[in-house]
Amino acid sequence: MRAVIMDAPGKITIGHRDDPRIIEPTDAVLRLVATCICGSDLWPYRGVEPADHTPMGHEYVGIVEEVGSDVTTVKPGDFVVGSFVISCGTCEICAAGYPSKCVNGEFVSVTVGTQAEKARIPFADGTLVATPGLPDEDLIPSLLAASDVLGTGWFAADAAQAGPGKTVAVVGDGAVGLMGVLAAKQMGAERIIAMSRHPERQKLALEYGATDIVTERGEAGAAKIKELTGGLGAHSVIEAVGTEESLRQAIHSTRPGGHIGFVGVAHGGVSIPADELFFAEVHLHGGPAPVRRYLPELIQLIWDRTINPGKVFDLTLPLDRAAEGYQAMDERTATKVLLTL
């Protein structure tokens, strides 16, 4: 099958990989319908993480082609959305709502690679959720978004305890930050402050429910949030960048007792000053989003056309032109790129 391969940092090709097949009785094989490029794919692209003929991709929707003998919740012909983390669905950590840290878990990016025509998904019952039927074409971007970027923004808003009466500040205007805005709105937040200096992203943030835009960053950004919140800081802050500056911006934007949902992937070397965190007296929770926990609800909201996260894709290309998609995201001319099959 055809598949996106990162031969080396910055070098994307369309290569050949063997067609996947059922290995374990809990597997499913999918014919992928759409996939996309994630901000985290830019880390190896930019050489921050290694890349050596690496199969890419971890977001996906597709049609089930075949299932192993133990799979009970999806069947051939089903349209499915899957999490970017494989999860068994039955261990104690999955049961507690953290399939992203399943004791039998694997990252799809590491062991599967869904920028391809097909994919073998282990633990299909614990990882995939079928849609109520075959979706209309226009729902496919939104369903694809649920696979990671929407699920991650949703987790961030949930971890930040966005809800009625709350002021939510969102640090980061990438796709995850924008999904955080959408999630906070959906959860009933009273005021949503998007921190962005990019006109197109500001526009989408407002469309998704942001009530205020703050263009300042770092300490100036945090000071602006305090100014907008009677000197106290936001109740809920979504951190969707993962650098030391953005983490400190988030900590200093949050009121004492408030909550930070922390989903920007922090890389080695990024550290949080413990004294600042201590004296801020905030709650901090985050990590790889437990997307599978939210998928049933997210699929229904999309199916009912209550939310339209698919608008976050501002460039659509066929899989064969993936290299252009990587370049556009790297140069920030696209927020998020959908790849069709």
Add this chain to the structure above:
Amino acid sequence: MRAVIMDAPGKITIGHRDDPRIIEPTDAVLRLVATCICGSDLWPYRGVEPADHTPMGHEYVGIVEEVGSDVTTVKPGDFVVGSFVISCGTCEICAAGYPSKCVNGEFVSVTVGTQAEKARIPFADGTLVATPGLPDEDLIPSLLAASDVLGTGWFAADAAQAGPGKTVAVVGDGAVGLMGVLAAKQMGAERIIAMSRHPERQKLALEYGATDIVTERGEAGAAKIKELTGGLGAHSVIEAVGTEESLRQAIHSTRPGGHIGFVGVAHGGVSIPADELFFAEVHLHGGPAPVRRYLPELIQLIWDRTINPGKVFDLTLPLDRAAEGYQAMDERTATKVLLTL
């Protein structure tokens, strides 16, 4: 009045300070009955923080001598326990349960200094809680403990969501860690693992409800906690030290989705590796404990002799011998020193 003064790091004297008097209508003046030396008092003692003829002390119980015209909840003659943070009790942050970050707040250590014969307590209604009557002598150490060390351990256990069915690990065997054990027990935790290599403290931890003792530290300590919890980590971890090693030990001892109550005072330069925190996917919450929130409940538990936190004091000295108390705590020959007046 007589008062403990830290002339310079390591140099404790008994000096003279003016008797306090009512300044604001929300003030109370207390005649102190007991005070104590805190682990945090060792920071300036050891020269980690500055000390220059500094009045000391922030834990206190006493008898109200006089109140300002606006004080309504305590009156002359009442025996009171106060938090180590002055709090107005009425601002939005106090109302949300974080009097330790009151917008009108002050640290008692900075503006009052309770290792003295008397103290002026601003915002008496928001800071002090009267006991049901004059306490029996033997209850005084426990009531004094509620002022900080018990309230802090209690907050840590609460932030760590200790409760029925939970395994709680406690990093740090100082007074706060021991109070964390007591609090976790009181909150109904199923299993409480005290991390200590000090025989006397192990003994008190067991008495307060610890079910297991782990003597390993750092990564070895975290590995031992994982081993004791089916490879998953504890549900709840109390961090009562505040160093990078102890913070990482706490993070690595917690299961995904679990909670860390973080009350060890972290100093400048201590940092948390953001990637380790991210991929651990734990909840982290802490800071200066909102003791005032818990005082009514803690006083009642002590009054009813349900808990006996006062046992954490293993050395009692008259105020005039405070220097010996500092030395004993510095040399770890005492866990916590009570000073009588």
